[in-house]
Amino acid sequence: MATTITPTHYSSIPTLDYSKSQKPGPDRDAFLVSLRDILINIGFLYLSNHSVDMQVVNKVIEYSPKFFQLPRTLKDEIDFTNSPAFLGYFNVGGERVIHARSGTEGPSAISETREQFTFAADRDPKLFDGYPEWAKQDGSGLWPPEEAIPGFKAALVEYYAQVEELSYNFASLIAEALGLDPAAFEQWFDQDRRKMQPRAKLMRYPPLTNPSNPKETGIASHEDRGFLTFLLQASNVAGLEVRNLSGEWLPCPPIDGTFVVNLGRALEKVSRGVCLATSHRVLSPPGPEVRYSVPFFTNVSMFVRIADADPQFPQEVWEMYRARQRKLDRPVEWVYSKMDKELAGLTRLTYKVKNHPEMGMRHHPVFFKEVFPNGPISKTSTANGAITA
Numbered sequence: 001m002a003t004t005i006t007p008t009h010y011s012s013i014p015t016l017d018y019s020k021s022q023k024p025g026p027d028r029d030a031f032l033v034s035l036r037d038i039l040i041n042i043g044f045l046y047l048s049n050h051s052v053d054m055q056v057v058n059k060v061i062e063y064s065p066k067f068f069q070l071p072r073t074l075k076d077e078i079d080f081t082n083s084p085a086f087l088g089y090f091n092v093g094g095e096r097v098i099h100a101r102s103g104t105e106g107p108s109a110i111s112e113t114r115e116q117f118t119f120a121a122d123r124d125p126k127l128f129d130g131y132p133e134w135a136k137q138d139g140s141g142l143w144p145p146e147e148a149i150p151g152f153k154a155a156l157v158e159y160y161a162q163v164e165e166l167s168y169n170f171a172s173l174i175a176e177a178l179g180l181d182p183a184a185f186e187q188w189f190d191q192d193r194r195k196m197q198p199r200a201k202l203m204r205y206p207p208l209t210n211p212s213n214p215k216e217t218g219i220a221s222h223e224d225r226g227f228l229t230f231l232l233q234a235s236n237v238a239g240l241e242v243r244n245l246s247g248e249w250l251p252c253p254p255i256d257g258t259f260v261v262n263l264g265r266a267l268e269k270v271s272r273g274v275c276l277a278t279s280h281r282v283l284s285p286p287g288p289e290v291r292y293s294v295p296f297f298t299n300v301s302m303f304v305r306i307a308d309a310d311p312q313f314p315q316e317v318w319e320m321y322r323a324r325q326r327k328l329d330r331p332v333e334w335v336y337s338k339m340d341k342e343l344a345g346l347t348r349l350t351y352k353v354k355n356h357p358e359m360g361m362r363h364h365p366v367f368f369k370e371v372f373p374n375g376p377i378s379k380t381s382t383a384n385g386a387i388t389a
């Protein structure tokens with residue numbers, strides 16, 4: 001692979017053509033060189049000509065506004081607080097708890113103004129019979145009745161399956177781009193994919209009602225917690241912005257036929273900071289149009305410890321990393337926390353029940369008592385704060 005040790009201050013979000021990675025040759029080599037630079041120096045890209053069937057994508061785009069137009073009573077019936085797997089409907093809240101590079105390790109509260117529906121393909125909770133209590137955080141979703149929105153669940157589940165497959169293929173391209181064996185990141189996933197349950201969301205960003213209120217934002221600056229995010233911008237309404245190395249906010253407007261792909265904290269940590277989990281935000285649309293988006297968040301297996309990472313990158317990758325670190329306007333805090341040394345599933349459920357003690361006590365009482373033997377601790381977020389899956 002040709003070497004280009006020239007860390008770039010991106011002034012726009014680059015596009016990679018996925019089809020070029022699918023057959024050997026100079027186009028594929030060039031794809032991997034660009035991908036390496038993007039992973040280290042921007043952490044965001046558009047992916048065009050991807051493997052997800054556009055008919056399936058278009059169905060999800062059509063269903064997004066239809067779901068949010070369902071009567072409030074139906075949406076309340078599938079409120080996520082009723083789900084042990086934290087799946088379902090989430091009304092416009094004031095604030096939620098999510099990672100933000102604020103100088104502190106771990107999640108902190110940030111503001112958001114959006115309505116959302118979290119979904120996943122149903123997973124059989126029996127798969128985890130005999131496993132510790134924390135392994136029982138995956139399961140079936142809460143769906144609106146079929147007759148209220150015919151074909152909705154089937155369309156979303158088909159979409160989910162195709163994006164999930166793309167995500168594993170893309171993870172192997174990332175490994176290769178960084179000079180590792182294409183299967184190197186498999187250590188972070190379950191070989192039995194039924195034991196993985198990425199989360200996806202339909203998002204609706206209502207237009208601003210009070211432009212002078214700085215708290216009224218789609219979602220404030222944050223990084224995603226998981227491994228990779230595949231974002232479908234499901235309406236032609238801009239708002240997503242990405243922070244580059246110099247701290248400038250770059251617009252990331254919708255481009256037909258693409259996904260926006262970005263890297264999460266888990267990938268940043270297992271790559272020991274080489275891959276960048278980039279801060280991003282969504283500014284609420286000025287109106288009258290509504291912004292819809294569909295992020296798909298992949299994660300590591302529940303049965304790995306992030307702090308076990310020991311990636312054997314070639315020297316040139318470490319050099320690119322060090323060159324980037326010198327240009328960053330603030331340090332990358334990939335340093336392992338106490339929770340990174342625990343099994344990832346335990347860490348994940350701990351954060352979830354911490355942010356939703358009432359859900360912890362209701363759905364995971366044994367685990368909740370183990371984590372909080374003296375009862376719930378006081379929360380910094382509002383009653384319907386949530387963490388990104």
Ligand SMILES: O=C(O)CCC(=O)C(=O)O
Nearest residue numbers: 203224240280282293295
């Ligand atoms: O809706 C978007 O465009 C981005 C959403 C996002 O960043 C998130 O949910 O983590």
Ligand SMILES: [Fe+2]
Nearest residue numbers: 222223224280
């Ligand atoms: Fe995000």
